[in-house]
Amino acid sequence: MHHGTEATGARTREEVLEHVTCAVCGGKDYDVVLEAQYENEKDVDLIHKFRASGDELLIDRLVKCRNCGLRYINPRLRGDLIFSSYAEGEDPVYVSQMDARERTFAASLAQIEKLVDRPGRLLDIGTAAGGFLAAATRRGWQAEGCEPNRWLAAWGSKHYGVRIQPGSVFEQNYEPASFDVVTLWDVIEHTTNPRETIAHCRSLLKPGGVLVVNYPDIGSWIARALGRRWLFLTSVHLHYFDRGTMKRFLESAGFEVLAMRPHFQRLELDYILSRGAVLSKQLVALARGIAKPLGLSRSQVPYWLGQTFVAARRKA
Numbered sequence: 075m076h077h078g079t080e081a082t083g084a085r086t087r088e089e090v091l092e093h094v095t096c097a098v099c100g101g102k103d104y105d106v107v108l109e110a111q112y113e114n115e116k117d118v119d120l121i122h123k124f125r126a127s128g129d130e131l132l133i134d135r136l137v138k139c140r141n142c143g144l145r146y147i148n149p150r151l152r153g154d155l156i157f158s159s160y161a162e163g164e165d166p167v168y169v170s171q172m173d174a175r176e177r178t179f180a181a182s183l184a185q186i187e188k189l190v191d192r193p194g195r196l197l198d199i200g201t202a203a204g205g206f207l208a209a210a211t212r213r214g215w216q217a218e219g220c221e222p223n224r225w226l227a228a229w230g231s232k233h234y235g236v237r238i239q240p241g242s243v244f245e246q247n248y249e250p251a252s253f254d255v256v257t258l259w260d261v262i263e264h265t266t267n268p269r270e271t272i273a274h275c276r277s278l279l280k281p282g283g284v285l286v287v288n289y290p291d292i293g294s295w296i297a298r299a300l301g302r303r304w305l306f307l308t309s310v311h312l313h314y315f316d317r318g319t320m321k322r323f324l325e326s327a328g329f330e331v332l333a334m335r336p337h338f339q340r341l342e343l344d345y346i347l348s349r350g351a352v353l354s355k356q357l358v359a360l361a362r363g364i365a366k367p368l369g370l371s372r373s374q375v376p377y378w379l380g381q382t383f384v385a386a387r388r389k390a
């Protein structure tokens with residue numbers, strides 16, 4: 075995501091970072107998986123780094139909980155600074171890919187519809203520009219969402235005519251136990267407190283309602299193969315689940331896991347290649363040089379880098 079770039083002033087690392095415990099089990103003990111790579115001890119502006127990190131590899135320290143195995147960034151940028159960073163800024167690059175995202179969402183809805191009797195009330199948390207809400211509305215769902223980024227929330231409301239409330243889910247007044255489905259697309263890894271977020275999702279779901287989560291799986295073969303170069307390893311992703319930690323996490327939060335499978339997302343080829351520049355600038359320049367004269371730059375392609383789809387039912 076491309077966030078605002080207004081001056082934040084020089085702050086010391088102690089002022090902007092916080093040490094946290096494991097968000098899944100509360101454990102305090104951890105092993106260091108990757109050491110921090112802050113290249114300049116004194117002058118680094120970590121807030122700016124955080125905002126730009128959608129295009130950069132992880133520079134923060136990654137640790138692994140000794141109790142439950144969750145991997146997470148620790149220390150990390152303070153929660154209030156993370157949230158204000160999401161609220162601000164514009165993201166025209168994200169909305170340039172809405173056609174491809176809507177096709178991904180239509181396929182996801184077909185999966186979700188196998189788990190419910192009929193389309194009902196649906197809440198999409200962190201809906202970004204509302205592409206999922208638009209796809210769901212077309213398929214007969216009563217869909218609404220919320221989005222911390224004010225620019226994206228306004229863009230989606232206007233472009234699709236769907237209901238998107240600005241702000242986090244905690245700032246809304248949704249009626250408890252009123253939704254048949256609650257979705258979190260590419261959201262849980264960004265949250266400062268996943269346990270609190272999932273507990274809130276549970277309170278909004280009707281008994282027997284379905285929670286859908288998509289997350290980048292650090293235990294996937296591709297994440298293990300790419301190591302530090304895995305594209306989802308970035309400062310904005312605070313928590314790194316694998317299938318085991320995700321299953322235990324949801325079960326301990328009062329859910330029964332129904333399905334877990336690789337989740338293919340579609341984007342335009344040129345957009346994927348532009349993001350892939352992190353891996354190899356030369357290789358990507360070569361691929362773009364080939365795709366452009368062939369007219370493939372804007373063709374939509376499914377890609378998979380460990381994204382995992384999970385559906386879970388709220389236990390009574």
Ligand SMILES: [Zn+2]
Binds near residue numbers: 096099
């Ligand atoms: Zn833990």
